[in-house]
Amino acid sequence: MSLKKNIFANYLGHGWTALMGIAFAPVYIKYLGMEAYGLIGVFIMLQAWLALLDMGMTPTLNREMARYTAGAHTDKSIRDLLRSLEVICFAIAILIGVGVWLLSTWLGANWLRSGKLPVETVAEAISIMGFVVALRFVESLYHGAIAGLQKQVLLNVAVSGLATLRWAGAVIVLVWISPTIKAFFLWQCSASVVTVTVFVFAVYRRLPPSEHSAKFSLFQLRSVWRFASGMMATTLLALLLTQIDKVILSRLLTLEMFGYYMLAWTVAGALYQITSPITQAYYPRFTELVTRGDTSALISAYHQGAQLISAFVAPAAFMMMFFGKNLLVLWTGNAGLSDNVAPLLVLLALGAMLNDLTHIPYMLILAYGWTGFSVWMNIVAVAVVVPAILWVTPRYGAIGAAWIWVALNVGYVIIGMHFIHRRLLPGEKWRWYGTDLGLPLSAAVLIVWVFWYLQPEVVSMPSKLLYLIAAGLITIGVAAFAAPGLRKSIIRQIHIYRAVSK
Numbered sequence: 348m349s350l351k352k353n354i355f356a357n358y359l360g361h362g363w364t365a366l367m368g369i370a371f372a373p374v375y376i377k378y379l380g381m382e383a384y385g386l387i388g389v390f391i392m393l394q395a396w397l398a399l400l401d402m403g404m405t406p407t408l409n410r411e412m413a414r415y416t417a418g419a420h421t422d423k424s425i426r427d428l429l430r431s432l433e434v435i436c437f438a439i440a441i442l443i444g445v446g447v448w449l450l451s452t453w454l455g456a457n458w459l460r461s462g463k464l465p466v467e468t469v470a471e472a473i474s475i476m477g478f479v480v481a482l483r484f485v486e487s488l489y490h491g492a493i494a495g496l497q498k499q500v501l502l503n504v505a506v507s508g509l510a511t512l513r514w515a516g517a518v519i520v521l522v523w524i525s526p527t528i529k530a531f532f533l534w535q536c537s538a539s540v541v542t543v544t545v546f547v548f549a550v551y552r553r554l555p556p557s558e559h560s561a562k563f564s565l566f567q568l569r570s571v572w573r574f575a576s577g578m579m580a581t582t583l584l585a586l587l588l589t590q591i592d593k594v595i596l597s598r599l600l601t602l603e604m605f606g607y608y609m610l611a612w613t614v615a616g617a618l619y620q621i622t623s624p625i626t627q628a629y630y631p632r633f634t635e636l637v638t639r640g641d642t643s644a645l646i647s648a649y650h651q652g653a654q655l656i657s658a659f660v661a662p663a664a665f666m667m668m669f670f671g672k673n674l675l676v677l678w679t680g681n682a683g684l685s686d687n688v689a690p691l692l693v694l695l696a697l698g699a700m701l702n703d704l705t706h707i708p709y710m711l712i713l714a715y716g717w718t719g720f721s722v723w724m725n726i727v728a729v730a731v732v733v734p735a736i737l738w739v740t741p742r743y744g745a746i747g748a749a750w751i752w753v754a755l756n757v758g759y760v761i762i763g764m765h766f767i768h769r770r771l772l773p774g775e776k777w778r779w780y781g782t783d784l785g786l787p788l789s790a791a792v793l794i795v796w797v798f799w800y801l802q803p804e805v806v807s808m809p810s811k812l813l814y815l816i817a818a819g820l821i822t823i824g825v826a827a828f829a830a831p832g833l834r835k836s837i838i839r840q841i842h843i844y845r846a847v848s849k
Contacts, residue, residue, distance in 0.1 A: 363507040367514040369617060372610065373679045374518050378526040381684075382464050383472075385602035386528055388609025389459065390476045390535075392593045393447070394483060404432045405491035406713060412495025413631035414638055422555050429492065429550070430561035436488045440481040447477025461602050468528065475532040482539035489546035494627050498553050505545055513538040592748035595740045607684070608745045611691035614675070615667065615699045621659050622703040625652055626710050633714035646775060653707045653783035654830035661791035662822035664700035668693045669799040670815055677812055694749035701756035704784055708767045715771060724763050728755060782831055790829035794822040 376384045408429065415425045455461070455470030493502040513535065520534045521527075593612075597605050629652040636645040667674065671692040675685035712721060732755050739747035768776035798818035803810075827833045 364510040364620065367510040369613060369678075371514050371518050372613060373681070375521070375531070376606075376610075376679070376684075378521040379528055379531065380463065381606045382461060382602040383528040383531075385606035385609065386459075386464075386469065386472050386476075387531070388593075388606055388612075389473070389597060390479070390532070391609065391612075392597065393476065394480045404436060405487045408432055408488060409491035409495035409630065410634055410713065410716075412492050413634040416496060416631070416635065426554060426561035427564040429554075431563050432488060434563050436485055440485050443484060444478040444481035447480065448474045451477065458598060459602055464528075464602070472528045472532055475529065475536060479532055479535045479539055482536065482543055485543050486539065486546060489543070489550050492550045493546070493553070495631055496550075496553055498549075501549060501553075505549060509538065509542045509545065512541065592736050592740065592752065595736060596745060596748060599740065600745070604745070607687045608691060610684075611688045611695050614678075614688075614692055615695035618660055618664055618667075618696065618699040618703055621663055622656055622706050625655050625659075626706045629707065630710040630713060633710055637714045646772060649707065649711060649772065649775070650778065650783055651832050652710075653704075653779055654787065654832045656703060656707060657784050657787035658791075658827040658830050658833055659823065660700055660703045661788045662795065662819060662826050664696045664703075665792050665795040666815070666819050666822070667696035669795050670818070671696070673811060673815065677808065677815070691745055691749055694746070694753055698749070698752040698756045701753070701760050705756075705759050705764060708764055708779070711771055712767060717771070720766065720770075724759075724766075728758065786829045786831070787826040791822050791826040794818075794825050798822075 372384070375387065379387075411420065411425065411428055414420060420428075451474035452470045454473050455466050459469055461469050490502070490506075516538060517531055517534050520530050524530060593609070596608055600608070629648060632648055633645060636642075636648065672685050672689040675688055675692070676682055679685060709721070712718070732751060735754075736748055736751050739751055743750075764779070765776065768779060795818065798814075798821075802814065828837060
């Protein structure tokens with residue numbers, strides 16, 4: 348029941364957060380312009396790259412908090428570990444803020460290709476975003492701690508409210524106070540200060556009191572260094588694979604064209620908001636079951652989680668691929684902008700869907716602490732993909748980079764998942780490919796294609812919106828029913844409802 352409650356809470360929280368992050372993008376573009384929105388894209392990219400400096404602290408703390416709930420830590424040891432990671436995290440955050448501030452003028456003048464925006468304005472925005480990124484870096488540590496404690500209802504209530512403050516508040520600032528990129532980032536900075544304060548309070552309220560004050564402990568750091576170092580290497584390689592296209596494009600494209608690319612990424616990134624609530628709930632559960640050695644329950648939870656991701660992500664991804672332009676026009680009200688973004692969205696959504704499908708197996712790797720596999724798999728991928736991006740992007744631009752993203756994730760699904768199942772869950776690979784992925788994906792693409800083929804030629808905007816909503820909901824229902832584990836749960840819930848209603 349706790350797992351279901353956590354998944355439901357995560358969906359509400361992540362869904363609301365995703366809505367806040369996406370819904371107001373047209374407003375930002377309207378008041379700031381496409382070039383300034385390109386700077387918001389740079390902010391997103393910078394935040395992703397500086398996650399490398401996390402050094403595996405957040406996933407490590409998440410894992411250790413989950414192990415604490417399973418009895419693997421004492422109250423004192425978990426508090427000492429938290430304090431040790433806090434000291435490191437705050438020190439790195441200060442370096443991030445100061446470092447970006449020192450580089451802001453050079454980046455504004457020599458890296459980014461601004462047109463209408465003065466270089467001074469770009470540099471000032473970069474200096475402020477550096478401090479925002481530093482604060483969000485600290486946020487992630489406490490976010491991981493709360494998730495590991497499996498207090499995910501609390502976490503999502505806080506995340507939803509703070510996301511509203513961050514993104515809806517930015518609209519108020521732009522519309523009624525100052526329609527400038529400087530004002531946008533100053534508001535983001537203020538929202539992050541509030542968020543860090545709330546998260547710190549939430550973590551320490553949920554840890555039981557201890558007779559001893561928490562202290563920096565090299566012993567506790569040494570106890571987790573192997574897992575943390577593996578996560579750091581994995582993060583570095585994953586960043587190279589997922590962010591190198593944006594780094595190259597931010598240099599080669601104008602800020603305006605880079606803004607189009609990042610807008611497509613923002614929409615496709617909504618798919619991760621669908622997956623994250625599931626993985627956030629299942630990762631601590633996997634860790635708990637691995638710690639207890641309950642393989643039977645682990646296999647059951649593994650397939651259940653994989654089918655949930657397939658049934659929810661595939662319908663959304665196929666809707667983006669088939670109806671991308673329609674969705675963009677409804678969202679932005681700008682047909683010209685949609686023409687530039689839609690072709691990119693098709694490829695980025697496909698790559699994101701394939702990537703999402705590997706997240707449950709990846710949570711299994713983390714639960715077992717087998718980070719070495721991810722490191723070697725990503726080393727091979729980097730050796731192939733990075734040269735490919737460097738060759739393709741100058742010749743084919745953003746579309747070429749998007750195709751490389753698709754090819755990378757095809758490799759993960761076909762090759763990487765084979766080795767994960769062979770070592771951790773032998774005998775479960777074909778069930779994962781055929782039942783967990785094959786059935787829901789086949790059902791989803793068939794239903795979306797039917798709706799695409801039958802869509803009326805000329806309809807009003809409200810009618811088009813209702814048609815797309817109906818298509819999405821029906822596709823989710825069919826995909827869920829096509830997954831055997833979910834179908835059993837649905838039928839069981841129907842029987843329970845009938846029995847209660849009688």
